[in-house]
Amino acid sequence: YWVDTTSGHPGESxxxxxxxxxQGVVFFDCAVSGGPAGAAAGTLTAMVGGDRESFGKVKNIIxxxxxxxxxxxPSGAGxxxxxxxxTLLAANICSVSEGLIALKKYGIPLDVALKAINTSSGRxxxxxxxxxxxxxxxxFDYGFxxxxxxxxxxxxxxMLQESGLPAPSLRSTRELIQVAKNILGDESDHLEIAKIIEDWSGETIE
Known part of the structure; x- marks a missing residue:
C-alpha cells in the first residue's frame, strides 16, 4: 500500500x-488539513481517495x-x-479581511464584532x-x-478549467492571492494575505 499525504492534482493521482x-501496489491520495498543531497532536483531517475495499487496510495507519x-x-478524490x-480557505481570508476592515471603519471593535459573527451565520x-x-x-504565525x-x-x-466551470468568485480569489504572493513571497504565512488588503484599505485588522 502507498499512502500519499501530500497535496496534488487529482488527475495525476x-x-x-x-x-x-x-505493479500490485494500492495507492491512496490522503491529503491532510489541520496545520502544524494538528499534525503534532495527531488530530488532522484526512481526505482520502482510493479503493474502498482496501481502505480498511490503511485506515489504522492514517x-x-x-x-x-x-x-x-476513488483515486484523486482526496x-x-x-x-x-x-481555495475556500483563501476566499474566506480575503472576504473576512475586507469585512472586518469595513466594520473597523464604522468604529466597531473587531474582537467584539467577531464574538457576534461567531455565533451567527457568517462564522x-x-x-x-x-x-x-x-x-x-x-x-501572522499559523505556519502554513x-x-x-x-x-x-x-x-x-x-480542475475548473478541465470541467469548463466559470466559478468567478474562486477565480477572483486566485487573482487576489497571486498578487499577495508576488508582493510577499512564497514563504510568507498564508494569513499575510490580510496585509495586502490592509494596505489597499489604509487600515489594519486589530
Missing part, C-alpha cells in the same frame, strides 16, 4: 494509482496522525477535496480561530505558507 496498480478520516471516493477546501474557521489568534494579535496555499488554489483552477 489517478495516473499514479493506475501505474502502481499494474489514524496515527489523523482524527477525522473521510474516504471520499486531492480534489483538498484543493477546493484550501467560519477563519473568523473563529485564524483571525482572532493570528491576525488580530498581529502574529502562502506559496503552498497558492499551489493548492492553482490545482483547483486546473
Amino acid at each position: 489517478q495516473r499514479i494509482a493506475a501505474d502502481l496498480k499494474s 489514524a496515527s496522525f489523523a482524527k477525522n478520516i473521510v474516504h471520499l471516493g 486531492h480534489a477535496v483538498k484543493a477546493v477546501n484550501n 467560519s474557521w477563519v473568523t473563529q480561530q485564524r483571525m482572532p489568534e493570528h491576525v488580530l494579535t498581529r502574529g 505558507s502562502l506559496g503552498l496555499l497558492c499551489k493548492d488554489v492553482d490545482t483547483c483552477m486546473g
Whole structure:
C-alpha cells in the first residue's frame, strides 16, 4: 500500500494509482488539513481517495496522525477535496479581511464584532480561530505558507478549467492571492494575505 499525504492534482493521482496498480501496489491520495498543531497532536483531517475495499487496510495507519478520516471516493478524490477546501480557505481570508476592515471603519471593535459573527451565520474557521489568534494579535504565525496555499488554489483552477466551470468568485480569489504572493513571497504565512488588503484599505485588522 502507498499512502500519499501530500497535496496534488487529482488527475495525476489517478495516473499514479493506475501505474502502481499494474505493479500490485494500492495507492491512496490522503491529503491532510489541520496545520502544524494538528499534525503534532495527531488530530488532522484526512481526505482520502482510493479503493474502498482496501481502505480498511490503511485506515489504522492514517489514524496515527489523523482524527477525522473521510474516504471520499476513488483515486484523486482526496486531492480534489483538498484543493477546493484550501481555495475556500483563501476566499474566506480575503472576504473576512475586507469585512472586518469595513466594520473597523464604522468604529466597531473587531474582537467584539467577531464574538457576534461567531455565533451567527457568517462564522467560519477563519473568523473563529485564524483571525482572532493570528491576525488580530498581529502574529501572522499559523505556519502554513502562502506559496503552498497558492499551489493548492492553482490545482483547483486546473480542475475548473478541465470541467469548463466559470466559478468567478474562486477565480477572483486566485487573482487576489497571486498578487499577495508576488508582493510577499512564497514563504510568507498564508494569513499575510490580510496585509495586502490592509494596505489597499489604509487600515489594519486589530
